[in-house]
Amino acid sequence: MTLANKAYDAIRMDIIRGDLAAETPLRLAELKTKYGMGFSPLREALNRLQSEHFVQSVDLKGFRVAPSSIEQMQDAMETRREIETLALAAAIKHGDDLWEGAIVAALHGLNLQAARPAQGEDLWELERRHFQFHRALISACQSPWKLRVFEQLYGATERYRIPALLNRTQGPERDISTEHGALAEAALARDTQLACDRLSTHYQTTAHWIAVQMRNAAAA
Amino acid sequence: MTLANKAYDAIRMDIIRGDLAAETPLRLAELKTKYGMGFSPLREALNRLQSEHFVQSVDLKGFRVAPSSIEQMQDAMETRREIETLALAAAIKHGDDLWEGAIVAALHGLNLQAARPAQGEDLWELERRHFQFHRALISACQSPWKLRVFEQLYGATERYRIPALLNRTQGPERDISTEHGALAEAALARDTQLACDRLSTHYQTTAHWIAVQMRNAAAA
DNA sequence: TAGTCCAATATTTTCGAAAATTTCACAAAC
DNA sequence: GTTTGTGAAATTTTCGAAAATATTGGACTA
Numbered sequence A, B: 001m002t003l004a005n006k007a008y009d010a011i012r013m014d015i016i017r018g019d020l021a022a023e024t025p026l027r028l029a030e031l032k033t034k035y036g037m038g039f040s041p042l043r044e045a046l047n048r049l050q051s052e053h054f055v056q057s058v059d060l061k062g063f064r065v066a067p068s069s070i071e072q073m074q075d076a077m078e079t080r081r082e083i084e085t086l087a088l089a090a091a092i093k094h095g096d097d098l099w100e101g102a103i104v105a106a107l108h109g110l111n112l113q114a115a116r117p118a119q120g121e122d123l124w125e126l127e128r129r130h131f132q133f134h135r136a137l138i139s140a141c142q143s144p145w146k147l148r149v150f151e152q153l154y155g156a157t158e159r160y161r162i163p164a165l166l167n168r169t170q171g172p173e174r175d176i177s178t179e180h181g182a183l184a185e186a187a188l189a190r191d192t193q194l195a196c197d198r199l200s201t202h203y204q205t206t207a208h209w210i211a212v213q214m215r216n217a218a219a220a
Numbered sequence C: 001t002a003g004t005c006c007a008a009t010a011t012t013t014t015c016g017a018a019a020a021t022t023t024c025a026c027a028a029a030c
Numbered sequence D: 001g002t003t004t005g006t007g008a009a010a011t012t013t014t015c016g017a018a019a020a021t022a023t024t025g026g027a028c029t030a
Helices: A003-017 A028-035 A039-051 A070-094 A097-115 A122-138 A144-166 A176-188 A192-219 B003-017 B028-035 B039-051 B070-094 B097-115 B122-138 B144-166 B176-188 B192-219
Strands: A055-058 A062-065 B055-058 B062-065
Touching: A003 A028, A003 A039, A003 A144, A028 A039, A039 A055, A039 B039, A070 A122, A070 A144, A070 A176, A070 A192, A070 B070, A070 B144, A097 A122, A097 A176, A122 A144, A122 A176, A144 A192, A144 B070, A144 B144, A176 A192, B003 B028, B003 B039, B003 B144, B028 B039, B039 B055, B070 B122, B070 B144, B070 B176, B070 B192, B097 B122, B097 B176, B122 B144, B122 B176, B144 B192, B176 B192
Parallel strands: none
Antiparallel strands: A055 A062, B055 B062
């Protein structure tokens, strides 16, 4: 793996985790000592992150972490809901045995990891499996572009979901495992309407939960 | 404007125009002489283009122009149709006087340029106005993320539409100005159903037309 | 002939310094 | 007191060379 890729992963994670807060200026000299590499790989990583809207940049004034707000979070979640609903309907239509198997496997792996007490690196493994599950659901949509958009929006919402998870305070109760199970069940039963409804509800509930956490965090 | 931005624009245009054909390896040494700059700005441009799926890269083996195919074109057009339909409905719901004005102005500018005999640089001006018109239609959707996805997908389809335009042979007849006019009319009349239907038809017709041109070009 | 190793070459990736530009502090003018 | 200008410092951007890695071609072996 090249240094540029390491830089990309590291900075992306630091932004998602909230370690690099929104609108933080990203000075090359600081990044150089923080990540222990030269300008070139850092700039390459920043350019990629810019295209993916994790950072912004102004000519000759450098990079900074992209702003964040409840409105942006809701927009990203709502757009995700709409595009993934389309993709899920297509996947249910075209999915074969392999698609079903991937969903079952991803759900199982996700539940196993969710049952383990999360700490440190485990969070990222849980997160990886969460991503895999949602991707598996729509993987048979036969549209590479929809999958790309999904991946981009998933990343955009991670920036809000992970900090909400890490700093969660009192808030609405949820049984996410049950929600995921019901979602997979409807998809495997090829009940398009029910599956899309459950996906919609799942995202709307998540968006609401994150908004509550964000408001709590802002008040604290 | 920085060299990296110039490189980005130049390479992007060369890919869209078809001057850099699909799957062409992009060797740094060649690009250096072709665009007259050093490695750094070129690599930064390539990293951004990679995130936007105009080029692909493999670690230590460098970059190449992303592949293209009729299937990819149809997928990109279909995804555009779906996301823009959602955005158009939202824009019709939320659009104010300014939104209407932007549509009228963009349509007028597009028609003016379309009436001029196109040659050389004029093509890019026409293209710019075409983009502006489609963006104006959905600009009031109140969803920055949907607009970003639109912009990315518009770029992806440009790669197919522009070469089809430049090398067009015999094919289905179209009156694009009339299509655009009818689309704007339905949007301004706030007829969501009609506007979305016209948008859908517009894209499906375009996708079909491009597919015909691509097959003709492949046969020649 | 087909396959494998090795050296030579080509290419990508990374670094450190130079060039270009912005930012900041402070003085001068109104 | 506010604005305007100016030079130093900080920062980004770019270049050219060095390091790391991949590719090629030819000799050698089975």
